[in-house]
Amino acid sequence: MTRCHRHCSMLGAAILAPFVLLLLPLEPASAHMRGMYATKAEAEKRAAELKCKGVFAMGSLWMPCANERALHDALQKAQ
Secondary structure (H helix, E strand, O other), X not given: OOHHHHHHHHHHHHHHHHHHHHHXXXXXXXXXXXXXXXXXXXXXXXXXXXXXXXXXXXXXXXXEOOOHXXXXXXXXXXX
C-alpha cells in the first residue's frame, strides 16, 4: 500500500468514526438490558412481575423466565 493509500484510509476512517458511533446502542447490552439482572433474586422478582416461571443465567447475569423464548413472550404480553 502506498503512502497516499494509507493516509486516505486513515482519513476515511476518521471521517466515518463519529457516524458509526451514532449507530451503537446507548446501553451496553442493548435490547436485553431490560431483561438482565445482576442477581438471581432480582431476576426472580421480575419473573413474578412478568407472570413467568423460573430464571436462567446469561454469562454472569440473570434473566427472568425459564428461557429466552419465554422471556420474549412475557415481554410482548406485558406491553
